Amino acid sequence: LPGRTPNEAVESYTSPIQESLGCILQGRLTRGSDPASPEPAIHFLSLNFNQPTPLNGFPELFLRFLQNYQVIDTGEPGRRRYKVVTLGYQYSLETTDRRELLIYQWDPRGTGGTTRPHLHVGRRLLQERIVVGERRYELPKFHIPTGRVAIEDVVRFAITEMDVTPRRTDWETVLDRNQTNFEQWKSW
Amino acid sequence: VQTDVHHTNLEIVELSRNEGHQLFDERVQELLGIGSDEFLRRWDAGELDDLEESALIELSLMIPLVRQDDSKA
Numbered sequence: 001l002p003g004r005t006p007n008e009a010v011e012s013y014t015s016p017i018q019e020s021l022g023c024i025l026q027g028r029l030t031r032g033s034d035p036a037s038p039e040p041a042i043h044f045l046s047l048n049f050n051q052p053t054p055l056n057g058f059p060e061l062f063l064r065f066l067q068n069y070q071v072i073d074t075g076e077p078g079r080r081r082y083k084v085v086t087l088g089y090q091y092s093l094e095t096t097d098r099r100e101l102l103i104y105q106w107d108p109r110g111t112g113g114t115t116r117p118h119l120h121v122g123r124r125l126l127q128e129r130i131v132v133g134e135r136r137y138e139l140p141k142f143h144i145p146t147g148r149v150a151i152e153d154v155v156r157f158a159i160t161e162m163d164v165t166p167r168r169t170d171w172e173t174v175l176d177r178n179q180t181n182f183e184q185w186k187s188w
Numbered sequence: 189v190q191t192d193v194h195h196t197n198l199e200i201v202e203l204s205r206n207e208g209h210q211l212f213d214e215r216v217q218e219l220l221g222i223g224s225d226e227f228l229r230r231w232d233a234g235e236l237d238d239l240e241e242s243a244l245i246e247l248s249l250m251i252p253l254v255r256q257d258d259s260k261a
Contacts, residue, residue: 014200022196030211032203037256044252047198049211066249090245103242111248112241120242167196 001185002080006071013069013084014045016178020152023171024164025063027053040070042087052094055158057165062094063158065151085187091154093162099124104149118143148186152179208253215250219243224254 001016003009018029027048033041045067047053052062068087074080092103101124106117126139152175158164159171168174203211209224216227220239227247230236236244 015197018198018200019196022198026196026198028199028201030201030203032208032211033252034208034255035205037252042252042256044203044208044250046249049201050215050246050250064246066246068249068252088245088249090242090249092242100242105242105245107245107248109248111245 001084001181002074003082004079006082008079009071009082009084010043016181017045017151019174020155020178021047021063021065023166023168023174024055024155024158025053026056026167040072042068042070044068052092052098055162055164056167058163060096061158061162061164062096062098063154064090064092064094066090083185083187089149089151091149091151093154093158095124101125104146104154105143106148112143114143116143117146117148119146119149120144148188150179150182152176152182203253212247212250212253216247219247228255 001009001012003012014029014031021027021029025047030046030049031043033043045065047063047065050064050066052064055061055063067089069084070087071082071084074083088107088109090103090105090107093101095101100120100122102122103120104117105112105120108115120140120142121144123140129136129138131137155171156175159166213224216222216224220227220243222230227236228251231248231251
């Protein structure tokens with residue numbers, strides 16, 4: 001997402017996230033990076049100091065949100081001079097006892113064994129092993145391919161599929177607007 | 189309870205260097221029971237294959253709090 005300055009680009013990147021997450025939970029976004037890092041530094045963004053955060057009207061269900069991003073100089077003039085690019089994410093829906101139900105991951109370094117965005121379905125939702133013919137699969141270990149997932153996708157899923165109560169009546173408009181904006185500017 | 193009042197946006201908290209280091213240290217300790225220096229040593233040496241994937245990715249996303257991870261830039 002673009003801006004005339006690095007700060008403006010970061011603001012245009014984080015504001016929709018603040019608004020979209022605010023549709024289903026209360027809390028704060030935690031942002032930081034090592035000040036000694038050379039520019040362009042990689043920044044860490046998380047929800048409530050990395051803690052699982054209960055969803056509105058559903059205190060047994062929690063969201064954990066983490067991202068890395070970086071501000072890049074596009075070399076273009078004006079309001080497109082600087083742009084924020086996402087460098088990885090992990091969004092997880094968890095239960096009270098911290099068991100993960102769904103985990104959306106993307107780490108282009110391949111930390112978890114794949115460089116592509118994917119989904120894990122937690123052990124709570126699946127048998128740990130299934131047998132097909134002579135093959136045995138551990139479904140929770142599958143990297144189920146996804147496109148790049150926007151946080152708006154996760155918020156919308158929580159409301160429409162998991163009965164989380166939205167905190168504002170115009171949540172659909174907010175999520176659609178923020179996601180459209182995100183998709184317009186994302187780099188891939 | 190739904191509200192039409194659009195004061196639902198989340199605030200941003202900027203972590204200081206010390207707060208960032210503390211957050212990283214605490215999470216590494218919680219997940220692995222080791223210090224962050226030891227975690228980074230194992231990370232650099234590729235010795236963390238046994239760690240659960242979600243924990244590994246979480247900690248990898250936190251590394252920029254304490255240093256630049258060149259492999260990602």
